[in-house]
Amino acid sequence: MAKSESSGDTGRPWxxxxxxxxxxxxxxxxVDKEKVQRIVYEMSKGSKYFENEERKEAYIKQKIENMQDQIAKLTDADISHYQKVADKRILELEATRDLTRIWLHVDMDAFYAAVETLSNPSLNGKPMAVGSMSMISTANYEARRFGVRAAMPGFIARKLCPELIFVPVDFKKYTHYSDLTRKVxxxxxxxxxxxxxxxxxxxITNACYxxxxxxxxxAEELRKSVYEETGLTCSAGVGPNRLLAKVCSDINKPNGQFxxxxxxxxxxxxxxxxxIRKIGGIGKVTEHLLRDAFGIVTCEEMLQNSGFLCALFSRSSADFFLSVGLGLGRTDTPxxxxxxxxxxERTFSATDDEAFLYQKLADLAEMLSVDMKKEGLCGRTLTLKLKTASFEVRTRAVTLQKYxxxxxxILKHASKLLKAxxxxxxxxxGMRMSQFSEDKDGTPSDPTQKTLSNFIVTGDATGSNMDDRTPFGSDLKDEHFRTQLKASLPIDNHKLCHSDFRDPLESSEIPDAGNCNCILSYDGEMKKCDGALNKSKANFEGSSLDNVDKRTSLPNDEAVSSSNQKEQYLWVDDYKCLLCGVELPPSFVEERQEHSDFHLAERLQKEESSNLRNLTPKQRFIPTDKITSPSQNRRKKHKSSSTGKYLPIDTFFVKSNRNS
DNA sequence: GGGAAAACATTAT
DNA sequence: TTCCAATAATGTTTTCCC
Known part of the structure; x- marks a missing residue:
């Protein structure tokens, strides 16, 4: 933690x-923190990275000032109101306290570094780091004495400790040892x-019993056993919930327990x-914010400031903070x-060479596809992540109608996003796929379909499943809604939150399972379906709907891409639509694609309606918004990036209940 | 205005 | 000499569209 908060001491800018x-x-x-701080600063100063950090810092400062303003504006009546809200919530949270379970958190000591030392004993006693010149994954304890640590770039680490030995990461090795520990x-x-x-x-409740x-x-026995099996030491924390166990495991590290x-x-x-910084989920920014806006440094002070927290944060954030103050955490096993x-994602030296960028994109798409096939996943949201030469991060996403x-x-859509x-x-x-088909939590493939399992989000001991953006204070008046909500659920929602709630319709009987190269077997595991790949490549000639998602009934991309040949003869004289006569020259590639999508959708819808009576109610559902006309479905034009502007922030956000 | 999607941000390992 | 990672989850805010 920096000693001087308010800048202005020009003598020590670091x-x-x-x-x-x-x-x-x-x-x-x-560690001589002052020295580390100075060296890190000097190594970073003036770099693009540094400039970006300064931008982020300014943004956080703005947030804090905004929050301070809001606090200042609270009237006595506001304060008293929010204190009542907070007191009530604290009682409710307290009522969820569960002291019946005993949780243990194990944390291997400098894991990667320890494994490397095991396979190369000559490293013993020498300062060593696993990683590269650009990033360090783990540093051993000898290196830590120099201030070298995980997440620090290697070139800075070397400056701090010139004798530092670098060992490249070898995940195969770590996985092997990890498996050994897991057997214990x-x-x-x-x-x-x-x-x-x-x-x-x-x-370990049952184990104790x-x-x-x-x-x-x-904990002693387990640590001993881990050491015997692997030659590696670990630290352990024992407590009534996971959040506390995790804090405890850090106390007597390394090779200790609490x-x-x-x-x-x-x-x-x-x-x-x-x-508060010791709590998982409270990082640099939240620590900074809570300290500077509220003067909160310890967990106890969360409770002392409970009224303000409820006034200024969303319900879920406030709940999390209050839970921390009470020492509450999850005790269930999902x-x-x-x-x-x-x-x-891949980092490379900054370039604007488009051929290079497209090649990277293609490589990533290929790798991602391989990873997805390995796990039998199909997704419908693709997010492209870009980090500019100035370290600004942008994300651009599309949600497709087809998995x-x-x-x-992947490449086709990623390219479009990049092109823009x-x-x-x-x-x-980087690229990310999400919104998987047949999410195993019971979420239906059809994202527009509402079901009970959709409605009940997660197991949440705090009962904060409602709209997080509702200002916390308003919930006193929302009692009616809450009662209604509870009454509408036949079973205690704790029981329903886990994946044991599964719709029988979501089992392997799904008719279009072949469409996505994976099926959901009865035990909920994704299983690869041999031959599905080829099958999904088949075209839809002869109005066979075998390869088309019957639930969504969509002009899916797969079908479209595999039907390019078909698309050819949709156009009379190469420019006039055979079906409706609209004129689109061949150069209007995208428009023509969308147009044929439209007719396909029409056709599918007709076929679907004639099949309706043979399907279950769930399968029958055809979201009307999915039937796109050529003029809909147009790609949205992104406004130019707004990064760099510091807009007033009204609320702050922190993830809640993240004590995994 | 409300819901979904996109964009942005924080955290952890 | 080198000059700040990769992956995943989750939460908030903004934008878009009906």
Whole structure:
């Protein structure tokens, strides 16, 4: 943390350059923070990266000032109102406190670095970092003493520690060791939650009971067992929920553990003086904001400022902050964790060479398609991520009417998105696919269809499933709505939140499963369907609808792209539509594509309506907005990027309940 | 005005 | 010499369209 908050001390400019590198981390106790700060600053100063950081910093400052203004404007009546709101909410949250589970968080010590040392013992005792000159993934404890740490670029690390040894990342190795640790975890909680290769959460309640052991004893035993199996040390935290267990595992790192008893008094005492930055989900920005706008530094102060928090933040953010103040966290084990997106991105030296950029795009599309096929995924939202030479990040997205997975389809749409941004000098391109077909959480493929499972979002101990953007204070008057909501749900929503709620219609009987190269087997796993790929390439000649999504009944892109030949003879004399007579010359490629889409949609709709009585109610649903006419479906024109302008911010946002 | 999609931002490993 | 990553999730704000 920088010592001087308000800049203006010109003698030490580095003190106002806020990096994450001086934040307290295990193994960095004896570090000369002032020196690290200065070197990081000097290495960065004047770079494009630095300039971008300054832009971001100014943006945050603006946010803080805005919030301070809002606080200043609160009347006594406002304050008293929001305090009532807060007090009520605190009681409600307190009522959800669950002290019946014992959670353990395991965190491998300097995992990648430790694995590398294991396979090359000569590294032992020397400062070493896993990563490259541009980025470090993990630093061992010897290197940390120099201020070298994860997420720091290698060239700065070398400046801090000239003898630093660099070892390239080798995920195969880490995965192997990770698997070994997980075999151990399995013995204590078969449903343990892996947070990453080197971290996991275990509900050890049953293990304690079965072995007649305390949480601390189980932690000791587990750590010993991990060491025996792998030769690697880890640290553990034991607490009544995941959020607290995670905080605890950091306390006696490395190779140590800390137990927080399942006792309300103990929890409150523990939390009271804990800096908010120790909480997972509170990062540099939130820490900064809460400190400068509210004077909040410790978790206890969240409660002391509860009224203001409720007045200024969205409901979900305020709930999260209050939960932190109470030391609450998740205690349930979600049945399955579904992937929501899949992405890749690559950094390169900045260029505006369009041929190069398109080639990168093609490479990424190919890689992404391979990854998607591996997991049997098809998605309908494609997001292009661009980082300009000046580190400005832009995202451009399209949501298609058809689920895609092939590199050709991905590239086709990604190219369109990129094209709209040219000319541009980029240093990174990335792409992400989301909105998967048959999301395993029971969300129907048809995104417009509302079902109960759509309505009930997630398991949420805080009961904050309602519109987050509703100002928190308004919920006192919304009691009526809440009651209605509850009454409309036949079952306690905690029971329904997990994926055990599945519509039988979503099983493998889905008629168009072949359309996306994957089927959903009964156990909810995506299984690759051999031959589906070829099948989906088949055209729709002879009005066969085999390859077309019958639920959405759309002029899908796959069909269109595979029907280019068909598209040819839709045009009489090469410019006049055979079906409606509209005239479009061959050079109007996109327009013609859209036009044929339109006729296809028409046709499908007709066929669909004649088939309706044979389908289940769910399959019958044809969203009318999906029947696009040529004039709809036009690509939206992006306004020029608004980045760089600092607009007044009315509210701030923080993710809530992110204590995974 | 409201809902969906897009854009932007934060966090974590 | 080199000059700030990749992946995923989630939340807020803005834009678009009906």
């Amino acid at each position: 003190q106002s350059y806020h990096t994450v590198y001086t934040n307290a981390k295990a193994g960095m106790e004896g 975890f399995q013995n204590y909680d078969p449903n343990f939650m892996a947070a990453s290769l080197d971290e996991a959460y275990l509900d 079965e072995r007649d052991a305390t949480g601390g004893e189980i 137990v927080l008893p399942n006792d309300r008094m103990a929890v409150m005492a523990f939390i009271s003086s804990l800096p 049945e399955v964790k579904l992937r929501k997106s899949i992405s890749n 895609i997975f092939s590199s050709e389809d 941004e040219l000319p541009i000098s980029l240093r990174l391109i």
